Amino acid sequence: MSKVDSNFALKVQDMFSSKYLFKQCIQAITLRDNFQYVIVKSNKEVMILQCAIENCKWSLRASCCIHGDRSLWVLTRFDFEHTYSVDVPLTDHRQATFNVIKDLIKNKISLAGSKLSTPKNIVHFICDEHGLSISYQKAWRACKVALDDIRGSLEDSYKMLPRFAYILELNNLGSVVEYKVDADDRFLYFFMALSASISGWQHCCLVIFIDGTSLKNKYGGTLLSSSTLDANYQIFPLAFCVVDSKNDSSWTWFSNQMKRIIGGRNEVVIVSNRHKRTSSWRVVDTIFHACEKTFNIVNFKHEMRLLESSAPGIREELEPIGFAKWSRAYSPRRRYNVMTTNISESLNSAMLKAKELPICSMLEVLRMMLQIWFFERRNEVDYQVTNFTKTIEGTLRDQIERSRSMKVNSVNNMKYQAIDETSQYVIYLPTKHFEFTMKHLSIKLLRGRMTMDIISSGIVGRPKKVRIPSRMKFKRRIKCGRYGRVGHNCKRFNFKF
Structure with a gap:
């Protein structure tokens, strides 16, 4: 009854199941017709109302009567005509309480929030839709009560x-x-992994990203999440866990639950950011990333020497952690070119609004989010006509387009050298089902695999043609033989006295 139809009108002998419902209907009518009333008398048996403006004849009377085995409120008298002047200003409305405002905005607020999630937006909405001016405090109370009705309280x-x-x-x-x-x-931990995530994990890459984010509700806590990448290189959430904080006990309990999801898949790589960044890492961030992304141990040692020269003592900080945990060259398993937990941060960003909700509402929002993601991806796959995913198809098209401008030299029947503008590659062809042109490489993959090993990376910038002098060799300074000035000789002397 928070909002009544424009054609709705009260009449004598109308019945209401309770006094609260009758009063709520009257409040909705006053908001619609833009007038106010005062209570003349109100008790368990009778309720008398009249217009708040003096000399106005609008008034009504309702009484409680017994009908069968229950009590009803019946409208016994009603004078619906207003006799006050139209120039009487009505800037505020005494019937627009926070409970009435709550009923007006309740249908506009969803579980995960909406445009009316702040008191400022509610003030503008009530002014635009109903022509009422309410205070910020009243809008805040109405928003809080509406959210509690929709999401439930934190304790419950x-x-x-x-x-x-x-x-x-x-x-x-x-x-x-x-x-x-x-x-x-009392509550400690809660773990949730949906069956769709468990079954889809069997078709994802063997890299699991683990991260945690703080909850923004009254009681706080931490939301741990684990995710991976699907065949289209999209974020694939696996499980969520609500814990008190990031400590050894919560991580151990979360890891034991994750074992049930991983199942019998071996060679799984877990990427986490539990180790804190040192101050030396921030100074040499570029060199460190170059060190962790090298493919072989020879290049790793070279980059490590550069890292030590820029930050002395950093090796002593990195060796206890272990090179296998952060270096691609020493990793015993396949990392699928993954070196950071960026997708976990993206997942935390998608859960930003849900972190403010009570725990049950938050988990329900996360379940709805996974349902929408999996439904959209399933529909996209149903209309796919190629054997590869959309991302892989784009990568293959770029590689084929790039290979058209390569120059190919034969090494033997199964080995070729491909040269582009900046790099050289050695291509091994296990089968002969490839087509080549005479001068340019045009690859059409019919069966088999192609592997490429980088011989040398390209030089950044314009190649230097002048010999770089050694440190002990100094450039001779040119002096003028006539006046002994530096920077010119006799032929280029143009000094004016």
């Missing part, structure tokens, strides 16, 4: 966790949902 949300876990497992067969409480039956 923790009490609903066992019921939420049961419904989630019932509607998503094969999901892993676990929670843990302490000895006093």
